[in-house]
Amino acid sequence: MTSPAFRVQMCDACCCGTTEKHPNIDHQRQRDEIAAAATAGGGTSRVVDCLGECHASNVVVVLQPEREAEWLGWIVDDTILSDVCDWLRDGAPTLPEQIAPHRIDRTQPVEQTG
Numbered sequence: 001m002t003s004p005a006f007r008v009q010m011c012d013a014c015c016c017g018t019t020e021k022h023p024n025i026d027h028q029r030q031r032d033e034i035a036a037a038a039t040a041g042g043g044t045s046r047v048v049d050c051l052g053e054c055h056a057s058n059v060v061v062v063l064q065p066e067r068e069a070e071w072l073g074w075i076v077d078d079t080i081l082s083d084v085c086d087w088l089r090d091g092a093p094t095l096p097e098q099i100a101p102h103r104i105d106r107t108q109p110v111e112q113t114g
């Protein structure tokens with residue numbers, strides 16, 4: 001059995017996975033699309049509880065061997081969802097320019113935003 005190329009964690013807790021904060025987002029569809037893209041790219045995915053970055057809404061973490069984890073947030077529209085899925089289908093290489101603004105800087109104090 002080979003190890004997955006990467007592992008995706010998709011937050012599904014109060015600020016990311018429910019309709020209370022973002023009522024117009026179909027969270028299940030997002031999770032399904034990300035999971036399918038991860039599988040296509042050789043990775044795995046799972047839904048997790050709060051990752052502690054609630055200010056960033058719809059948080060996705062991509063873990064890869066011998067690389068820094070990519071923490072992504074504000075996955076709140078179909079454009080960024082599509083970009084993330086394309087990246088995962090490609091095997092999650094270096095983070096593309098269009099996704100970089102969604103990177104969560106985990107070294108800075110957080111400001112509570114959408």
Ligand code: FES
Nearest residue numbers: 011015016051053
């Ligand atoms: S609810 Fe998703 S990071 Fe806290």
